[in-house]
Amino acid sequence: MRIKRSSWAIPYGIFLILFVALPLLLIALYAFQDRSGAFTLQNFVKFFNTPEDLHTFVYSIEIALITTVLCLLFGYPAAWILANARLNRSAVTVILFILPMWINMLVRTLATVALFDFMKLPLGEGALIFGMVYNFLPFMIYPIYNTLHKMDGSYAEAAQDLGASPATVFTKVTLPLSMPGVWSGILMVFMPTISTFAVAELITLNKVKLFGTTIQENINNGMWNYGAALALIMLVIIAVTSTFTDEEDKRADEKGGLI
Amino acid sequence: MKKFLAQAYIWLLLIILYAPIVIIAIFSFTEAKVLGNWTGFSLRLYGNLLSGGVSSALVRAIFNTLSIGILAAIFSTILGSIAAIGIFNMKGRARKAITLLNDVPMLNPDIITGVSLFILFVAVGVTQGYITVVLAHVAFCTPYVVLSVMPKLRQMNPNTYEAALDLGATPGQALRKVIIPQIRPGMVSGFILAFTLSIDDFAVTLFTKGNQGLDTLSTYIYADARKGGLTPELRPLMTIIFLVVLLLLIVINLRSAKGKPKKIQRI
Amino acid sequence: MAGTEEIIRIEHLTKRYDGKTVLDDFNLNIRKGEFVTFLGPSGCGKTTTLRLIAGFITPDEGRILLEGKDIATVPPYERPLNTVFQRYALFPHLDVYDNSAFGLKLQKMPTDEIDRKVRKVLKMVAMTDYEDRDVESLSGGQQQRVAIARAIVNEPKVLLLDEPLAALDRKMREDMQLELKEMHQKLGITFIYVTHDQEEALTLSDTVVVMREGRIQQIGTPRDIYNEPVNSFVADFIGESNILNGTMIRDKRVSFIGHEFDCVDKGFGENVPVDVVVRPEDIYISRKTEGEQFYGKVTSCIFKGVVYEMLVQTDEGYELEIQDYNAFEAGSSVGMHVHANDIQVMKKERVCNTFEGEVVSADRVSFLGEEWEIAPTSLEPGTKVKVEVPFGGVDLQDNREDGTIEGEVYFILYKGDRYHLTIKTSEDYFLYVDTQDIWDKGDLVGVKIDPKDIKIVKDED
Numbered sequence A: 001m002r003i004k005r006s007s008w009a010i011p012y013g014i015f016l017i018l019f020v021a022l023p024l025l026l027i028a029l030y031a032f033q034d035r036s037g038a039f040t041l042q043n044f045v046k047f048f049n050t051p052e053d054l055h056t057f058v059y060s061i062e063i064a065l066i067t068t069v070l071c072l073l074f075g076y077p078a079a080w081i082l083a084n085a086r087l088n089r090s091a092v093t094v095i096l097f098i099l100p101m102w103i104n105m106l107v108r109t110l111a112t113v114a115l116f117d118f119m120k121l122p123l124g125e126g127a128l129i130f131g132m133v134y135n136f137l138p139f140m141i142y143p144i145y146n147t148l149h150k151m152d153g154s155y156a157e158a159a160q161d162l163g164a165s166p167a168t169v170f171t172k173v174t175l176p177l178s179m180p181g182v183w184s185g186i187l188m189v190f191m192p193t194i195s196t197f198a199v200a201e202l203i204t205l206n207k208v209k210l211f212g213t214t215i216q217e218n219i220n221n222g223m224w225n226y227g228a229a230l231a232l233i234m235l236v237i238i239a240v241t242s243t244f245t246d247e248e249d250k251r252a253d254e255k256g257g258l259i
Numbered sequence B: 001m002k003k004f005l006a007q008a009y010i011w012l013l014l015i016i017l018y019a020p021i022v023i024i025a026i027f028s029f030t031e032a033k034v035l036g037n038w039t040g041f042s043l044r045l046y047g048n049l050l051s052g053g054v055s056s057a058l059v060r061a062i063f064n065t066l067s068i069g070i071l072a073a074i075f076s077t078i079l080g081s082i083a084a085i086g087i088f089n090m091k092g093r094a095r096k097a098i099t100l101l102n103d104v105p106m107l108n109p110d111i112i113t114g115v116s117l118f119i120l121f122v123a124v125g126v127t128q129g130y131i132t133v134v135l136a137h138v139a140f141c142t143p144y145v146v147l148s149v150m151p152k153l154r155q156m157n158p159n160t161y162e163a164a165l166d167l168g169a170t171p172g173q174a175l176r177k178v179i180i181p182q183i184r185p186g187m188v189s190g191f192i193l194a195f196t197l198s199i200d201d202f203a204v205t206l207f208t209k210g211n212q213g214l215d216t217l218s219t220y221i222y223a224d225a226r227k228g229g230l231t232p233e234l235r236p237l238m239t240i241i242f243l244v245v246l247l248l249l250i251v252i253n254l255r256s257a258k259g260k261p262k263k264i265q266r267i
Numbered sequence C: 001m002a003g004t005e006e007i008i009r010i011e012h013l014t015k016r017y018d019g020k021t022v023l024d025d026f027n028l029n030i031r032k033g034e035f036v037t038f039l040g041p042s043g044c045g046k047t048t049t050l051r052l053i054a055g056f057i058t059p060d061e062g063r064i065l066l067e068g069k070d071i072a073t074v075p076p077y078e079r080p081l082n083t084v085f086q087r088y089a090l091f092p093h094l095d096v097y098d099n100s101a102f103g104l105k106l107q108k109m110p111t112d113e114i115d116r117k118v119r120k121v122l123k124m125v126a127m128t129d130y131e132d133r134d135v136e137s138l139s140g141g142q143q144q145r146v147a148i149a150r151a152i153v154n155e156p157k158v159l160l161l162d163e164p165l166a167a168l169d170r171k172m173r174e175d176m177q178l179e180l181k182e183m184h185q186k187l188g189i190t191f192i193y194v195t196h197d198q199e200e201a202l203t204l205s206d207t208v209v210v211m212r213e214g215r216i217q218q219i220g221t222p223r224d225i226y227n228e229p230v231n232s233f234v235a236d237f238i239g240e241s242n243i244l245n246g247t248m249i250r251d252k253r254v255s256f257i258g259h260e261f262d263c264v265d266k267g268f269g270e271n272v273p274v275d276v277v278v279r280p281e282d283i284y285i286s287r288k289t290e291g292e293q294f295y296g297k298v299t300s301c302i303f304k305g306v307v308y309e310m311l312v313q314t315d316e317g318y319e320l321e322i323q324d325y326n327a328f329e330a331g332s333s334v335g336m337h338v339h340a341n342d343i344q345v346m347k348k349e350r351v352c353n354t355f356e357g358e359v360v361s362a363d364r365v366s367f368l369g370e371e372w373e374i375a376p377t378s379l380e381p382g383t384k385v386k387v388e389v390p391f392g393g394v395d396l397q398d399n400r401e402d403g404t405i406e407g408e409v410y411f412i413l414y415k416g417d418r419y420h421l422t423i424k425t426s427e428d429y430f431l432y433v434d435t436q437d438i439w440d441k442g443d444l445v446g447v448k449i450d451p452k453d454i455k456i457v458k459d460e461d
Helices: A005-031 A042-048 A051-083 A091-102 A105-118 A125-150 A153-161 A166-177 A179-195 A198-203 A211-220 A224-244 A251-256 B002-029 B044-051 B056-088 B092-107 B110-124 B130-155 B159-166 B171-200 B203-208 B217-226 B234-266 C046-054 C096-106 C111-124 C140-152 C170-187 C198-204 C222-227 C232-237
Strands: C006-017 C020-031 C035-039 C061-066 C081-084 C158-162 C190-195 C207-212 C215-220 C242-250 C253-256 C259-262 C272-278 C283-286 C294-303 C308-314 C319-324 C333-338 C344-347 C353-361 C364-367 C370-373 C384-389 C394-397 C405-414 C419-425 C430-435 C444-449 C455-458
Touching (some): A005 B092, A125 B002, A153 A166, A211 B110, B002 B234, B110 B130, B171 B234, B217 B234, C096 C111, C111 C140, C198 C222, C215 C232, C419 C444
Parallel strands (some): C035 C190, C035 C207
Antiparallel strands (some): C242 C253, C253 C259, C283 C333, C308 C319, C353 C384, C394 C444, C405 C419
16 A cells, blocks of 8 residues: 555565574685785685694594485385385374484484494494584485475376386485485585584584584684684585585475474 | 284384383382492482472473473464464565475474574574563474465365454454464464474574573473483483373374364264 | 436546556546446556546546536545455455445444445345454455445445456356446445456446447447447447448448348448448348348358357358357358348448558658558658558568567457458557467567558648
8 A cells, every 4th residue: 555565574684684694794704804804815825734624624524425325225215115105104203204303403412322332333434424413314314315206196107107117206206306306405405514613513522523513613712714714615615515515495395494 | 924024024113112111110210329220110300390399490390391381382372373364475585485484494404493593682682581482482383383274274264264354343353253263273283383392392492592501391301411320300201291191192193183073973 | 216316527638558558538428327448458447447436546537526626636535435356355454344344434423324224235245154263264255345335334426346256257247237236226325347258238327338458439328339339349349240341322221241231221322432330139040042142152150058159151242240049050051031120230440541640751651650661652752641551451470570660469359251351560559450360368479561552642731
């Protein structure tokens, strides 16, 4: 009517600019500044000349990749079984897989520690990878399950009708059609694993450090500019990953789709 | 046979997934300081937790978690619902821009959100504490409220607003009596979601809580665990949190399932 | 029911969206208690007019006087009018009773009075037993009753109805038409009704306003509109008709389909091109081979429930549609005649396309937003000219790219021996074309004009 209702988005628009866009710009700004606020590339030079940080960075990517691959390996069959009406009729199992997504990650991590303690297993790299997979497996299963579940069953039937064996149906029909879910699963696992910081410290009792912890320590110790530069590097990795994976299947949709 | 194998695989995964939580729950019923020692069944840890027989810092952390969660949920529900109505009525480039910006907090890893807000508060020179934590939580919760309310607006017959005006309602009355009741399910879902996300948050809180000694449950547990040896009372607490989250999720899922069968029953 | 007292006067009402005029200089007087229907195809401006009256949009020009007071800028919630929406727009969170009581509750009326009034209207629309029902559990027809109850309970001075029956199936629609008509008589409220269904308009209304492209074509009683359409658009839109090219030879004498006929129209002048409308039921058909006005062969014959609908090819090559209670099977030779007072003669809206143009060079002229090749002219470049193109001079191409400009088939009129098409160009100009080819509405075409068919006349101004 007289006041356009589209103007109701203005307060939130301002809020988004102040608390989402501006902070991200500030990261970029701080990354290219020294303490006095002058322009510098020193923060990035420092990163490449600090073997420890560089090593942590590469190691974090390795851990994230291993975690993602393991989640995919264990998660895809689970998602496929859950979505297959002949193998799984119960909706409860699906909900059971989704539930842990909503429990505080620290609590889940400490629970892993408790499990390893209980079974008298050593808390090293093995525990870290177990903890990561344990934490993020549901994030891989859910999007894949979702695409498989929504998939029109008649595609597979049509393929069978045309003489394809069950194995061929899977490799030629089901798998290609479920790729969007796989990509968004990879995104949903890879991004938090590479950026996590508390998990590694708690599981390995500070023996293993990941890149997230490096960022946090620098920020904590007042090295804001260097911390911002490290955060920017991580942001670039994440931006590359998310443009690489299918843009349509955003984490937002997956999480939002739960409700 | 195939079905049996498949079911076995699923349940094996589920057992592994839930084993840590189950162990914590089991050992919340014994008094031992170290997890893994069973010293007989006891409700003392629950008793301590509920009677305040724990450090006042933990009690304050619990209180902060709940109050920040409620405040963040209230603010983001109000902000997000108004924004959703606005965005719904927008067109073209402006709508695309704000939708994109709305997606950013959901796509960003927590640590980036945390660091970026930390730098913002530092740059502006705000003392970080309770208020900055609430602001930060509103920032990453509101997009989810917008996403919850939007589908309700899409389902709404746009003529109902005009019908209300036509029947004599002022735009304000039309909003209160016609639009809000129709998008209320989305607002409630958004509120619960925002509350869950807020009490669940660790990374963003850690970066924006400042150094005035403010703690939420997450940051308290983190500090406690880093000191080595978890306070035993955290075991019953985690068990309770798990049950509460379980309950909230069941409520949300029941709410979304409720809409459809209702119509069928009535006919 | 309709008295002589005027309730609404609409003057020069105009509405534009993004520079496009969707309603152009709309003028109408409505009497108290009248049942007025805005009738026309989609996009004719009928719903825009209704929304302007309701107050959901404001006009760019013009006034809407309600009992003498201009309400054009009064917000909808302060207008004593109520609307029944096309898709009902019931409030899904309220039950039948609360939907109906919505307006009264806003007026802060005492509860017992609200209760009395709501029960009265629910009884009137036969929804008494459904008071506590969730509106979404109701059928379309029941929802429509509630929507009507919700509007009339406020005792509006005027009830606006926006295609209220469009979403109902045919049987339900016909029942509801009767009920609406009864309700209108009982309540004595002025009804303004919007529809694209000519049958509905003719059944219900005291007055029909036929609209097209934002302009009023004709205002009249259903009988006037049917029997004396003012132009070929109205004739085609209302009921079935044969629309034919003709020539007014002199007063009360007209020639068409290769014959001369007596008629009752006069005042057109002598030897003037006209459109002639003859309704299918007004052509008398027999097996006689002599003593009739003209002869032909039946090409098809379909039983339509009450009458047979036949297509007849006359000996002179014109195709006519005829309705009769008797069947004349395909292939049979027939004779036909038409009574003088069943021939409706209409002034032609135009006899050729005319455009504003400008000479570009000795053999090029620009009009319709494009440059065209023409037969060489001696006029100076830059001269403003009037461009005339005969209907038959426009060439339509299947392939859009083959034309000088592109357009869409917007409206089709069959004239017995050719189709008269209205083409809307990609720049929103209208172009009229006579063709033997069959096109469908909405077809995208390329438009070509042979240079020899473009006639330019120097603009006198």
